[in-house]
Amino acid sequence: MKDLRMYIDGQFCQSSNDQWIDVLNPSTEEVISRQPNGTIEDVNRALDAARAAQKGWAKTPAIERAAWLKKLANGIRERREEFIDIIMREQGKTITWATIEVDVTAEYFDYMASFARHIEGEIIPSDRPNETIFLTKKPIGVVAGILPWNFPFFLIARKAGAALIAGCTIVIKPSQLTPENCTVFGEVVDKVGLPKGVINIVTGKGSVIGNEMAGSPKIDIVSVTGSVGAGESIMAAASKNITKVSLELGGKAPAIVCKDADLEKAAQWIVDSRIGNNGQICNNAERVYVDKAIKKEFTDILVKKMEAVKVGDVCKDHTVDMGPLVEARALESVTEKVERAIKQGARLLCGGHRVGDKGYFYAATVLDNCTQDMDIIHEETFGPVIPLVEFDGIDQAIQWANDCEYGLASSVFTKDIDTATRVARELEFGETYINREHFEAMQGFHAGVKKSGIGGADGKHGIEEYLVTHVTYLDTHYE
Secondary structure (H helix, E strand, O other): OEEOOEEEOOEEEOOOOOOEEEEEEOOOOEEEEEEEOOOHHHHHHHHHHHHHHHHHHHHOOHHHHHHHHHHHHHHHHHOHHHHHHHHHHHHOOOHHHHHHHHHHHHHHHHHHHOOOOOOOOEEEEOOOOOEEEEEEEEEOOEEEEEOOOOOOOHHHHHHHHHHHHHOOEEEEEOOOOOOHHHHHHHHHHHHHOOOOOOEEEOOOOHHHHHHHHHOOOOOOEEEEEOOHHHHHHHHHHHHHHOOEEEEEOOOOEEEEEOOOOOHHHHHHHHHHHHHHHHHOOOOOEEEEEEEHHHHHHHHHHHHHHHHOOOEOOOOOOOOOOEOOOOOHHHHHHHHHHHHHHHHOOOEEEEOOOEOOOOOOOEOOEEEEOOOOOOHHHHOOOOOOEEEEEEEOOHHHHHHHHHOOOEEOEEEEEOOOHHHHHHHHHHOOOOEEEEOOOOOOOOOOOEOOEEOOEEOOEOHHHHHHOOEEEEEEEEEOOOO
8 A cells, every 4th residue: 555645845745634544446445545634734835835936937938837847748758657557546447548648638738838929918009199008918826726536637737737837836636536646746746846836736635625725815716626516615615715716517418319310420429428437527428319210229229339338447457448436425326316217217228237246336327218307317427327318309409408507518419510500509518519429629628607617628718717817008108
């Protein structure tokens, strides 16, 4: 068992209370490491370090900050296999998904570095003679980056990459379920020699660490990826100081399959979008609306593909399609939601059960005969479960898709460009995928509406989260 360390002000350390929290392998339920149970004192040391480093970091030319990001990217690549192994053990990703996460994390730091020369302002003519108005962008300051467990490594880059290139410093709080990858990233930060205090890492319970950071006057923005409940708690804490929040809080993504869709491809894209990361992605396809004209044919294809999904220990068998859910509570939640759907009238076509008696594995599941009023259509499942709803006409499909408190991702499958563009225009979601799987690109803008969050990430708009606009009025007094 490995003892993990926090990283504060350029130094590795344990918590001030010398207490620990165990980390489990969700495939085996065995303890694989333990993390320092961080305290409010630890949080404030990290915030003070970030605050002390921020002005100097902001004065560092952006192109020099970019060079540091590239060093971090290369440092990740040097330990690529180690990070892949860690993510498989502590989060349960398949080797394919773990490899993608590590590689994209390194690429993301490089990508954010490319914006060094593109943080731009404006010059605006004034209504007054001899006056010019300048709009410039400045770093917002110190960032609290609160990470989820489902993409624990990539979210380091998504938050820190944008923050650092903007001139901000950051305190990162990894999920207590998946802290090892982040603490090892601290070793990369230390090795490349990043100025102390620019990146700090504090482990522990979200109810202590996350809430203390969000409520601190030493923070200028809180960036959180997590549940709606976590977002509500963070917003309440941040409101004391009117601190800016950037929240990505989950979703209930609809997938609409039209009667002219390529059914074979649509079924595969939806399966890929449901079992990815073991069904634990905020923009996974969570509910599928199928035109009644092709419902039976499509369902037969879909069930065959879901029945073929191979589940198992990702560390022992690299050929599996899915690993475990992240913890016992996740397994219990998915099991309860499927059982409740069946009681409400859904028909189980495949899956619907735990796999094995060790580890948090759940079979790929399809539920038929679902109706719009069922809980399974409205509550985020976060597991490999596809509920099917039959629709009669695209108007009905759009109406039902929008009948949801979430608004992150959505998709439509059709060969008709008019239908595709209409659906994308009328769906009330931040993202719409047309004839492809649900998975965003770093060049886009990953953001939701409704209870899916506030703000967003990726691309040039993601950097804007960490910048503030400053206005200068210059009167030159020529006369």
